[in-house]
Amino acid sequence: MAFENPTRERIKEILKSSNTIAVVGLSDKPDRVSYMVSEAMQKKGYRIIPVNPTVQGTILGETCYASLTDIPEPVDIVNVFRRSEQTVPVAEEAAAIKAKVLWLQLGISNDEAARIAADAGLEVIMDRCIKVEDSILLPGGK
Structure with a gap:
């Protein structure tokens, strides 16, 4: 059976009920899409947790972690900025930390x-921009 994203109404509910977003592949370079999207989501009130093994220190004022399993607190959404072929280990880690959503x-x-994510009980969204969805579905914020 072919994959289908949740309905727009369900995506709206997911965004409304989520606070913490771990961003895998978040760059520390302000001209990168991952940085711009994460910064916009942070300004909308979401807590952004950067995940990038090549960055030491902070991104967007938040401690950067090498992997999802290094994050010491619960995560609602794992938002992924990695090539499609690199997402299987991310899904495994998202399942291991009991995130609620895997968002590619x-x-x-x-x-x-x-x-992998769905079998572990995570909702899965693929090929959608979290910032665009949030802007359309929650234009006034949560």
Whole structure:
């Protein structure tokens, strides 16, 4: 059976009920899409937790972690800025930390990663931009 994203109404509910977003592949360079999207989400009131093994210190004022399993607090959404073929280990880590949602950004999809996450009880969204969805579905904020 082919993968289908949740309905727009369900995505709205997910965004409304979520506070903490771990961003895998968040760059510390302000001209990168991952940085711009994460900064916009942070300004909308979401807590952004950067995940990037090549960055030591902070991004957007938040401690950067090498992996999802290093994060010492619960995560609602794992938002992924990695190539499609690199998402399976991310899905495994998202399942391991008991995140609620695995969200693969626009242009990113991987059926195996989706299956791993779904089998662990996570909701899965693929090939959608979290910032665009949030702007359309919650224009006034949460």
